Amino acid sequence: RRLFLLVALISVSGVAVAEDPAPSIASDPRIEDALAAWTVWVENDLGESGVPAASYSFVHRDELLASGGIGLADPDSGQPADADTLYSICSISKLFTSIAVMQLRDAGKLDLDDDIGQSVPWFASLTDAHPDDEPLSIRRALTHSAGLPRESDSPYWSGPDFDFPTTTQIRERLSSQQTLYPSGRYFQYSNLGMALLGEVVAANAGRSWSEVLQGDILGPLAMDNTFTSMPEAHATGLLAAGYSARRGSPDRERLGLFDVEGIGPAAGMASSASDLAKFASWQLRLRADGGDQVLRASTLREMQRVHWVDPDWETTWGLGFSVVKRDDTTWVRHGGGCPGFYTEFAILPKEELGIVVLTNAIGSNHALYARKAAALLRPAVKAASTSSVDAPH
Numbered sequence: 001r002r003l004f005l006l007v008a009l010i011s012v013s014g015v016a017v018a019e020d021p022a023p024s025i026a027s028d029p030r031i032e033d034a035l036a037a038w039t040v041w042v043e044n045d046l047g048e049s050g051v052p053a054a055s056y057s058f059v060h061r062d063e064l065l066a067s068g069g070i071g072l073a074d075p076d077s078g079q080p081a082d083a084d085t086l087y088s089i090c091s092i093s094k095l096f097t098s099i100a101v102m103q104l105r106d107a108g109k110l111d112l113d114d115d116i117g118q119s120v121p122w123f124a125s126l127t128d129a130h131p132d133d134e135p136l137s138i139r140r141a142l143t144h145s146a147g148l149p150r151e152s153d154s155p156y157w158s159g160p161d162f163d164f165p166t167t168t169q170i171r172e173r174l175s176s177q178q179t180l181y182p183s184g185r186y187f188q189y190s191n192l193g194m195a196l197l198g199e200v201v202a203a204n205a206g207r208s209w210s211e212v213l214q215g216d217i218l219g220p221l222a223m224d225n226t227f228t229s230m231p232e233a234h235a236t237g238l239l240a241a242g243y244s245a246r247r248g249s250p251d252r253e254r255l256g257l258f259d260v261e262g263i264g265p266a267a268g269m270a271s272s273a274s275d276l277a278k279f280a281s282w283q284l285r286l287r288a289d290g291g292d293q294v295l296r297a298s299t300l301r302e303m304q305r306v307h308w309v310d311p312d313w314e315t316t317w318g319l320g321f322s323v324v325k326r327d328d329t330t331w332v333r334h335g336g337g338c339p340g341f342y343t344e345f346a347i348l349p350k351e352e353l354g355i356v357v358l359t360n361a362i363g364s365n366h367a368l369y370a371r372k373a374a375a376l377l378r379p380a381v382k383a384a385s386t387s388s389v390d391a392p393h
Contacts, residue, residue: 025384026060034376034380038369038376038377042070045365049365052074052081052252053081053085054358055068055240056070056083056356056369057273058377059277059284059353060352060377065377067273084238084273085238086239086270086272087343087358087359087360088230088270088339088340088341089269090343091191093266093269094265094320094334095334097320098320099294100216101138102295102302102319102320104201104204105299109205110138111138112319113135119200119203120196120200125175126175130183133184137183138200139319141193142307143317143318146190148190149179150192152177152192154173157339164259164261169261177192186310187308187315194265194266198266199265209265210228210229217294221278221279221282222278225272225275226276228268228269231257232270239270241254241255243255243360245361258338260338276345279345281354283354287304304321306323320334322334322335327375329348333346335366342361342362342366344356344370348374357370
């Protein structure tokens, strides 16, 4: 049933014949009309909001419906954006770190209920202001419910320097910090927590976080245009120029290159719409067909279920993934925001749809672009898929 060249042999009157793969729907007029409408709308919004560029990709099951770019990746040079343009994906990096944690769990090298300090002994320098409550576990860090501070103890998100700490500096500053809430009590988004999980990965794998991602995730998924640091991405010449938010004027300021250093496992990666389409397609394929590629299918499904519900009954989270209900369907997603870049990655499991939107300015309408794409593509994909099933072969 899948489009990735799975050929099943069946016997008919003693003769083996190949089952026809599912037909493409990318060229269906309803899909083309939906994408054309979305592109025109986004192009207009980019112009009104002063965002230089957006790159995108849309996947249905294992088929790339469309990918490309709108606007200029670098207005100074006139370089247009396309599907291979690189952007900081910032917090989408957390998905890759979370997958690395789950690989180690499946290999029996850690347990999600282990205290973070079992892998990272220097974590003990953090003051646990609530020692009588739950341990500060890997599971809680994955769901942002460990009560950890949002950041390491320095203002590195402030420009113009964006002076991010090294792992050594994170370690040194940890002794001046304490937990904000009892573990397991509230949702508290934490870049510090995910950076610490990067150290958990390195300690249990015996390799650096970057080496684990390259060898165990990016390589097997052929994500050759995805990088674990911004300087590495910049060296390719494909990195889009990042721009500031509007600060009381219609103009945006071009921002310099940054390196998140020790915050890398939470926010350090760069990728393209083309590579993130591979990432989405892998997830949809694994969910639908099962098996074991990079992760067990059961493990991916485990990550993409709700594991945390905040007392407000509004904030829900999986293991690394944000899992939310929007427009009467489930979104499994993560957004990203770094100096000069706003990005969105989502899959809609029920519709078997993947959506990637990458922009090169702070304060862009990236999440709205993704929602508009879903609103247009969901009915178009449903109609096109039904037609292709009913059509004679």
